[in-house]
Amino acid sequence: MNAITPIPRPYLTEQEVADRFAVSPDSIRRWIRDGKFPRGVRVGKGTTRWRLSDIEAYEASLDWALCTLPMDIDFGSDQARA
Numbered sequence: 001m002n003a004i005t006p007i008p009r010p011y012l013t014e015q016e017v018a019d020r021f022a023v024s025p026d027s028i029r030r031w032i033r034d035g036k037f038p039r040g041v042r043v044g045k046g047t048t049r050w051r052l053s054d055i056e057a058y059e060a061s062l063d064w065a066l067c068t069l070p071m072d073i074d075f076g077s078d079q080a081r082a
Helices: 014-020 025-033 052-061
Strands: 041-044 047-051
Touching: 014 025, 014 047, 047 052
Parallel strands: none
Antiparallel strands: 041 047
């Protein structure tokens, strides 16, 4: 018997993109309108898909430093509790 190997999907639907970023499809459309998100590829009348490679490149470009705390915060000091 031959094992079937799933082929990675190179394109994502709008809902899949929204799920990936934990937002609604409306947020994806707003980000595109505001120029903050890559545009999808039209594959038919009223049908848009996003290249997985474009989404991965966008993710790599994000500034994740905003998610870190400054290293000089001392949560154990009396001054921090005041």
